[in-house]
Amino acid sequence: MAVNLAHFALNADDIPTSRAFYEKVFGWSFVPWGPPGFYHIRTGAEDAPVQGALQQRRELIAGRRTIAPxxxxxxxxxxxxxxxxxxxxxxxxxxxxxxxxxxxxxxxxxxxxxxxxxxxxxxxxx
The missing domain is CATH 3.10.180.10 (2,3-Dihydroxybiphenyl 1,2-Dioxygenase, domain 1)
Known part of the structure; x- marks a missing residue:
């Protein structure tokens, strides 16, 4: 069974700075959604958007901050x-x-x- 990428998330300590960076570099727009400090990223073609998020950094693996997408x-x-x-x-x-x-x-x-x-x-x- 093959699977496809459904979503990516970028983790950041300073959400406003990261948001401004990606707006300038990639032209992405952001929509607040869910918990504070969580944004949907609008990217990809209108008819086939790529689901993304910008979110507060966390530890999915205890003791290791998530530093990669x-x-x-x-x-x-x-x-x-x-x-x-x-x-x-x-x-x-x-x-x-x-x-x-x-x-x-x-x-x-x-x-x-x-x-x-x-x-x-x-x-x-x-």
Whole structure:
């Protein structure tokens, strides 16, 4: 089963400075959404936008600040993906979390130490 990139997130300590930087460098626009310090990034073609976010820096892996972009991939079954991650030598960082109207998300660490997201889309998620 092949999967596709569904979302990327840029982590920042200073959200206004990072936002201004990407507005100037890439011409992106930002829309506040959800928790404070979280913005959707508007990028890509109008008919095929790329889903992105600018968010307050966090630690997906305890004790290690996330300093690289986070990538989240679309999967058909997030629970099956979690089992496959563990069976293949990865580690679950964040158990299934439901985002209302979006879907179900996990984060895992691959054997190289990368934090990766897997999202099962579900517009009816509550």
């Amino acid at each position: 986070e990538c989240t991939f679309t999967v058909e079954d997030v629970e099956a993906t979690a089992r496959a991650v563990v069976a293949a030598g990865g580690r679950i960082l964040m158990d299934r979390f439901t985002i209302s109207g979006v879907g179900h998300l996990i984060f895992f660490e691959d054997p190289a130490g990368n934090a990766i997201g897997a999202m099962q889309s579900d517009a009816d998620a509550e």
